[in-house]
């Protein structure tokens with residue numbers, strides 16, 4: 285576990301805020317008929333224009349700057365040329381590397397008119413992220429975060445994905461500890477001041493089970509129902525975690 289200095293935390297904040305701004309650019313360009321590949325190009329140019337590098341491109345051979353996961357895709361979707369349709373949801377995960385430090389954040393967007401049932405999934409998944417963050421204080425454990433996310437989402441009957449987890453980050457995109465979205469209070473790694481982690485609930489409308497798509501990257505729900513994903517990069521503090529990424533840029537876009 286690598287604890288960060290205040291100087292390093294500022295660099296992670298800069299990268300994380302750039303991710304938020306990039307996701308806002310993505311949102312501006314989402315509409316029926318647009319392809320994930322087009323969104324990826326827009327994001328990549330935006331990141332490069334801000335003296336940063338796409339954090340995911342080339343990571344373990346990932347071919348794009350964004351992970352774009354549509355409908356039943358949970359995470360790690362490779363941007364393709366299939367036009368977005370009315371009623372789709374798309375989870376967009378983005379990482380950037382600037383000045384030696386990563387930022388990581390994700391948001392699930394709607395395309396056109398989305399059903400009430402799916403809008404509720406998005407609302408609850410985003411709220412579960414903040415429930416998790418509220419438990420991410422020094423002295424608590426990763427299990428406290430996971431428990432909060434799981435408890436909340438399961439109360440709506442949703443499936444909480446087990447196989448994919450949040451993580452520490454900094455000079456590396458993925459560092460210790462793992463931060464599961466399920467767990468027991470008081471279990472797991474103890475959180476310390478200066479630890480930077482990404483919390484990222486991946487929540488399924490249906491059952492929790494997932495499978496790998498034939499493309500080798502995309503994770504999809506086994507039952508074919510939609511899945512949502514929201515992620516913030518945060519730093520552990522004594523009283524209350526500080527969120528280093530931001531959804532404000534995204535939510536200012538109408």
Ligand code: MG
Nearest residue numbers: 377388389390
């Ligand atoms: Mg991410």
Ligand code: MG
Nearest residue numbers: 388482484515
């Ligand atoms: Mg992440």
